Amino acid sequence: RIIIIGANGQIGSELAVALRQKFGTGNVITSDIRHPETLKEGEIFETINVLDKEALKSLLTKHQPTQIYLLAAMLSATGEQYPQKAWDLNMNGLLNVLDLALELGIKKIFWPSSIAVFGPHSPKQNTEQYCIMDPNSIYGISKLAGERLCEYYHHKYGLDIRSIRYPGIISWKTAPGGGTTDYAVHIFFEALKHGKYSCFLSAGTELPMLYMEDAVRGTIELMEAPSENIRIRSSYNLAGISFTPAQIAEEIKKILPNFEMSYVENDPRQAIADSWPASIDDSYAQLDWGWKPTFDLETMTKDMIRNLKTN
């Protein structure tokens, strides 16, 4: 039995689909702070605020999950508008889950970190698993602190918690909320709706990205791997596709020749993006649990446009 906390979000909503397919709809409980608009036959949803530890304890006691996926968090751009709230949600939400998992004997936990844990002095290209990490966004700081907590709870209490440093995730089903990499999702919606997009990052801003299908598959592969193979108990680097706004615009133009791309200067998200790596070295994930991406920029672009046109 699995519970997903933060199931309405960009990643949570698609993990819910994949986990229901894998384990059966009745074995996956989705939860978030607000009830979703639609629920299909047999789907279980619980409204929960991950900061309300008592409510969370009764929810976990009621459903007795063997796995928790904690996807509730405030992302980088919104975090810079409400730093105290971002720290509170990202840190105390995680602490509540870690402590309750210990108290209730819940075996396995997934918690997402991010390439946002790297900062201005981290290597920019092929950023290694272990290197200088000086994040300067509150989101990145909370994710770095969260990684340290996860590793600590594993070594001190034997908690089987697993984590991935997600790149920017690109998907068409649920729009992301408040991220710096969201341009790479918005561009597709705008290209199809208006034939043009005004990008809030500069043309040459290269960032590590990952298509949602690869992200969901990789997450479940990590969670299914034998515990003894998992050497990294902070969070695994994971690489997908690195590209710039100019490169993805060119790829879209191959399918929509009239698409027009323009750029907005001085958006606050530019400084966040400039502090992050351009590409990631994910050799530990490849070695420990056989990770490899399947989508490249061309196949992702085709798949995004095909799905947005038909859904």
Ligand code: VAH
């Ligand atoms: C964000 N999409 O932009 C998230 C992610 C690496 C980026 O953490 O904040």
